[in-house]
Amino acid sequence: MLRLFGLPLVVPVIVAVFGIVAVYGRGGWLNAALGWAGFGAIAPIYGLTGILIAHVFFNLPLAVRLLLDAWTAIPPESWRLANQLGLSSAQAFRFVEWPSLRQVLPGVATIVFFLCFTSFGVVLTLGGGPRSTIIEVAIYQALRLDFDVPRAVVLALVQLALCAVIGGVVLATRRTMATAAGSLLAGARPDAQALGGKIVDGVVILVAVTGVALPLAATVARAAAGPWASLAGDAELWRAALWSVTIGLAAGALAVTLGFALALGIRELRVRRRRPLLAGIVELLGSVTLVVSPLVLGAGLFVLALPVVGRPEVALGLVIVVDAMLTVPYAVRLLVPPMARQAHAHDRLCASLGIAGLDRFRLIDWPTLRRPAGLACALAAALAAGDLGAIALFGTGEVETLALRLYRQIAGYRLDDAAVTAAALVCLAAALFVVVERGVGGREHR
């Protein structure tokens, strides 16, 4: 189930949107079921309803994972003690669980808020026009639909300021967060045998799982029934796939190169020069694109490249740069801790043997950091291949990725074609992830 809840984190946004439309949209599973049961159709998916459903779909699993970490962080001794003292469920919650959850709840809430605040694909696709729009999408509309650059710049600045504030809160509360899956070997709780608790738990879990699993299942089902035959020979689909792969690989390579360089710089400052403050600042700079939303970054580059922005090769380059920049923070996050550990273990030895510069990179740093580097590269590649923000902003007739194509198909209600594109995109992103991680990271030692 934890695996299932991990899926929305990696499935490209636009694919998930498709899944949600397939379940909750007109002619979707839900309305079909309601019609069969004799009820009228529910409100249309486009607009606020759809946006909310989609964001719950994305963020519920994330929140669950983050909160689960807090739960597993409760020491087993606490549960043993609670058992011994015979605490009731409510008492156990109050004295054992709540103190642990209270530490992470604000952080989880801000992260989810921030993600919703800067979400682009969902609102663009399901927003249904200017009535339900947010700044992020408004930037896009100003640039692509109205060609109103000054307006886009103002919007971008507003968004930047708001993001900085929220991002600051996220970073400030981040300390208590660890996103490791954690072991579920928590001690037995005193009310583990209570029937009532089990029923409540069961219902909650069922609802949550259904909410997450249904759209994914719908995507698979629709794709399986999609018009594969006619689309398999579709040159446009293949070309879009090629663009997605190109952008994914280039952005992945760029992100991991930048991330590696930043991590090396941070290590140099922190460990060798003993300047932890400066190292912290560099690390923060590396994370800056976490709080700069994609469209703000894109708008900036758009304005910079204004005279040539319509040229396909420029568009391609800009998409790669934006996608890479957005994933650099993950690369930094993945590389800095193992690099620090490695420096701790090897610095003295390297100094005494005179291993430095390229020799050090070739013999020591690369072999030991290959795996996290591969993971970072794979993550960046998969995210970039499935990203809609940058490509929607810069995409042209020639440069259309699978994600952009899928968006256009959903917007045009061509859901059967969209199903095939969605499936292709998921497979492609997954394949990119696996191939890049193996290719760059190498096989596991021992």
Next chain:
Amino acid sequence: MSIVEVEAVTFRFEDMAMDFTLAAQTGACLGILGPSGAGKTTLLNLIAGFETALSGRIAIDGVDVTRLPPARRPVSMLFQEHNLFAHLSVAANVGLGIDPGLRLTREDRARVADALAHVGLGGLARRLPGQLSGGERQRAALARAFVRRRPVLLLDEPFAALGPALRREMLDLVDSLRRKAGLTVLMVSHQPEDARRIAERTAFVFEGRVLAEGPTAALLDAPPVAELAAYLGRG
């Protein structure tokens, strides 16, 4: 003749001011004893170049090395742990002692194999350090010190984690390497019997200073200073 000369070298570590003066005879083994926190490891780090003296002078083989980086000083050092790169084979770890870029000629490889055979790791050249026992790992590090051909070998309690029999075996190995290659060995230890086994002379370090120095047996049998007597438990 003294190969290592430490003259009025000062250093500050947290609250402790240190001031060392010490000399080691060419081709001999000098034991360095003292309680934990006395500055034994710092003394070795100063000689090896991992710490830089605030004032004073360190000369090795007649050359002033006070400001030189570790790799350019004619010393090899064995640490308590992390002596090997875990992702490189034993042979590669030893080979790094010949060339820090691991560009080895055929003769170099032969030297590596020779050194490994010497420390009793002949058949384990292709293993990774994780597949070796603690004693075998330190043997590999000794083999590397051997191929580096630096005249001074510094030991920072590399055998402290080993059992008594194994430790004695390793000390004897160090002793035989020293005689064979004409090395000078400076050995930090907690155990007076380590010094008795292989060190001709011993220095006693206490609170950042060398309080006493002399032939090992004489020093340990009749402590010239009260602090050493207390350290040995003969107050």
